[in-house]
Amino acid sequence: MARKKMFELNVPDNLHEQMGSPERILESLEKGVILSRIGVLQEEVSELTERIDNLRRRNAELPHEIKRMEILLKELIKDQEALAALLCEKR
Amino acid sequence: MNTPRLRSSNRKIRIKDNREIHELAEKYHVKVDVESIQKIFDLGVKCPYTERQLAEKLNELENEKKNLESSLRKIAKDPSNLESTYAGLRWQVNRIFLDNRVRVFHLSAHSPTDEHGKRLRNELIKKYVQYSQST
Numbered sequence: 139m140a141r142k143k144m145f146e147l148n149v150p151d152n153l154h155e156q157m158g159s160p161e162r163i164l165e166s167l168e169k170g171v172i173l174s175r176i177g178v179l180q181e182e183v184s185e186l187t188e189r190i191d192n193l194r195r196r197n198a199e200l201p202h203e204i205k206r207m208e209i210l211l212k213e214l215i216k217d218q219e220a221l222a223a224l225l226c227e228k229r
Numbered sequence: 230m231n232t233p234r235l236r237s238s239n240r241k242i243r244i245k246d247n248r249e250i251h252e253l254a255e256k257y258h259v260k261v262d263v264e265s266i267q268k269i270f271d272l273g274v275k276c277p278y279t280e281r282q283l284a285e286k287l288n289e290l291e292n293e294k295k296n297l298e299s300s301l302r303k304i305a306k307d308p309s310n311l312e313s314t315y316a317g318l319r320w321q322v323n324r325i326f327l328d329n330r331v332r333v334f335h336l337s338a339h340s341p342t343d344e345h346g347k348r349l350r351n352e353l354i355k356k357y358v359q360y361s362q363s364t
Contacts, residue, residue, distance in 0.1 A: 145250075145266050148239040149274075163244055165280070167266070168253055170273030172283045175257040179290040186297040193304045200311040207318035214325040217356070220349055221332040224341060 333357040 147163070244250075254261040261269060276283070333353050341347050 144243050145263065147242050147244065147267060147270050149242050160244065163242065163270075164249055164253075166273035166276075167250065167261075167270055168273065169276045169278075169280060169283060170269035170271070171253045171257045171259045171261065172280070172287055173272045173276055174259045174269055176283070176287055176290060178259075179287070179294060183290060183293050183297060186294065186301060190297060190301050190304060193301070197304065197311065200315055204311065204315050204318060207315065207322055211318060211322050211325070214322060214329060217329050217353060218325055218332075221329055221336060221353060224336055224339075224346060224350055224353075225332060 329353075330357045 250261055250266075253259075259265075259269070278286075333356075336350055337354055337358075339350075341350055
């Protein structure tokens with residue numbers, strides 16, 4: 139049977155007595171694990187908030203961008219017709 | 230002269246890699262191994278909050294994350310289809326622009342007889358050739 143792995147933890151001298159029991163060690167580990175999870179979640183929440191802000195900004199810009207593209211397209215179609223007429227004249 | 234030896238302020242304790250530790254890691258999706266356990270333990274030792282306070286904060290963040298994910302899904306769905314309208318228009322603009330540029334190159338070898346035709350030709354050459362050179 140494989141021997142169980144051991145973890146070695148450094149405990150501040152003044153806390154060594156308090157940390158004597160396995161329950162106390164586990165309690166501190168649990169707090170540490172929850173704090174780590176809280177840190178990860180805080181990062182995820184801030185990333186999601188940023189993505190939502192960017193999407194909202196993009197959605198607000200799109201109607202203006204579409205208008206701009208429509209104006210440009212009209213101008214290009216007008217040029218296309220003028221070019222076709224001029225080239226037709228050439229022939 | 231003998232210098233006094235500084236006593237180490239830390240002591241070592243050894244704990245078994247047991248089921249409880251693995252359950253904790255699994256429950257909170259946190260990796261607990263030889264490298265990270267000390268950092269996690271230190272966080273726990275220094276933490277001024279009670280387990281209950283931490284659980285409340287955790288719960289609050291989990292809910293906030295769920296709400297944000299749901300908002301993101303709603304916004305990303307884009308019911309008005311603005312993004313695809315914009316993409317379609319851009320594609321058309323690019324295609325017609327390139328088409329016009331090719332026609333302008335053909336036109337540059339030709340000079341219309343009437344004034345209006347000449348002016349229009351020069352304007353179009355200026356517009357498309359200058360744009361091509363500036364990009």
